[in-house]
Amino acid sequence: MSSSGHVTHPVRPAPLFLGSERGSALLTIRLGALVENFRLCAISSVISVAGVVKADAYGLGAAPIARALADAGCDTFFVARLEEGIAVRPFVPQARIFVLDGILSENVEHFLVHRLTPVLNSLDEISVWSQAAALRRTTLDAAVHFDTGMNRLGLPPNELAVLSTEAAKRLAGINPVLMMSHLACSDDPASKMNSEQLQRFRAGLAMLPPAPASVSASGGILLGKDYAFDLVRPGIALYGGNPHPATPNPFRTVVQLTGRILQVRRVDKGESVGYGATFRTARPSTLATVALGYADGLMRAIGNKGSGAIGGVRVPVAGRVSMDLITLDVTEIPSAEPGTEVEFIGDTISLEEAARSAGTANYEILTGLGSRFPRHYVSAP
Numbered sequence: 001m002s003s004s005g006h007v008t009h010p011v012r013p014a015p016l017f018l019g020s021e022r023g024s025a026l027l028t029i030r031l032g033a034l035v036e037n038f039r040l041c042a043i044s045s046v047i048s049v050a051g052v053v054k055a056d057a058y059g060l061g062a063a064p065i066a067r068a069l070a071d072a073g074c075d076t077f078f079v080a081r082l083e084e085g086i087a088v089r090p091f092v093p094q095a096r097i098f099v100l101d102g103i104l105s106e107n108v109e110h111f112l113v114h115r116l117t118p119v120l121n122s123l124d125e126i127s128v129w130s131q132a133a134a135l136r137r138t139t140l141d142a143a144v145h146f147d148t149g150m151n152r153l154g155l156p157p158n159e160l161a162v163l164s165t166e167a168a169k170r171l172a173g174i175n176p177v178l179m180m181s182h183l184a185c186s187d188d189p190a191s192k193m194n195s196e197q198l199q200r201f202r203a204g205l206a207m208l209p210p211a212p213a214s215v216s217a218s219g220g221i222l223l224g225k226d227y228a229f230d231l232v233r234p235g236i237a238l239y240g241g242n243p244h245p246a247t248p249n250p251f252r253t254v255v256q257l258t259g260r261i262l263q264v265r266r267v268d269k270g271e272s273v274g275y276g277a278t279f280r281t282a283r284p285s286t287l288a289t290v291a292l293g294y295a296d297g298l299m300r301a302i303g304n305k306g307s308g309a310i311g312g313v314r315v316p317v318a319g320r321v322s323m324d325l326i327t328l329d330v331t332e333i334p335s336a337e338p339g340t341e342v343e344f345i346g347d348t349i350s351l352e353e354a355a356r357s358a359g360t361a362n363y364e365i366l367t368g369l370g371s372r373f374p375r376h377y378v379s380a381p
């Protein structure tokens with residue numbers, strides 16, 4: 001398992017291989033494809049591409065992902081939580097790390113010690129950071145996030161108006177290195193929310209001191225140059241997800257989840273499969289049971305709906321997904337036998353197909369990936 005070109009996450013304990021390939025599932029992460037996707041996000045030569053590595057880089061491992069991006073020239077990262085920023089810092093010692101959740105007065109010291117940059121989401125947070133600067137007789141970098149329609153985080157319009165008229169006082173000691181907002185409907189290029197939010201973003205920027213600006217996550221990157229400003233903040237696009245699921249995916253596949261067949265059985269017509277006996281064979285069938293289940297992130301909702309793939313050929317899920325196991329109808333694949341590899345996410349079953357079968361989004365498929373299988377980082381695209 002240590003052939004060259006394979007990098008195993010140094011922090012996770014080494015996976016145990018007990019002398020048999022049977023049953024071993026694997027999450028393969030193609031760092032070469034990640035880097036290609038990072039480059040694809042640079043839709044113009046004058047913008048910066050920041051890597052969003054919140055939620056452990058969408059389940060893929062924030063440390064190796066951040067390091068690979070930094071090696072490719074990425075010098076700015078976003079995390080959601082303070083703890084995530086602290087965890088990523090040692091792997092990208094030179095980079096700027098923004099913390100989207102913002103600042104609490106009791107956390108100021110952690111931000112300073114780990115050189116993290118808060119995204120200030122309210123006048124209160126701006127005040128906390130300004131006071132921290134005054135106390136230390138210094139100037140502190142921050143991003144200012146104002147809301148343009150998400151109504152989730154960021155200064156609401158009334159606070160933006162106050163900040164605008166009292167900018168010198170309110171931002172005393174703060175060096176605003178980024179003005180940002182977030183789009184609600186950027187996955188749908190036809191939504192008129194996009195241009196409305198763009199207009200509000202421009203109006204907000206005009207009310208504030210000049211600073212680099214950012215409004216686009218992955219979906220916004222595909223909306224074109226008007227939405228690029230100075231910095232884009234892709235997450236899902238880096239990891240190979242399609243930000244506009246209704247059109248072809250311009251990004252490369254990064255993630256492959258495979259399991260192996262534990263057992264194959266031939267059954268008569270009319271036999272039931274799995275808990276609740278929700279599937280009955282309509283013909284004499286061959287069933288294969290694979291060692292992956294909902295505890296590994298195969299959503300229970302794909303029971304009788306989703307597919308695996310063997311050698312690029314889809315095989316339907318038969319019956320419910322169990323905690324540790326999933327059963328497939330492999331009648332059409334005579335070569336299927338114990339040990340055969342089955343793909344559940346990858347080149348055949350895209351993240352979007354996996355999400356559709358489960359009635360969810362590509363984001364939830366990634367962040368729902370389990371921790372029971374090893375993550376293997378390969379440099380090949």
Ligand SMILES: *Cc1c(COP(=O)(O)O)cnc(C)c1O
Binds near residue numbers: 218237
């Ligand atoms: C999660 C997040 C992103 C990244 O979003 P993707 O759709 O995965 O590209 C960017 N900006 C903010 C504020 C976020 O919360």
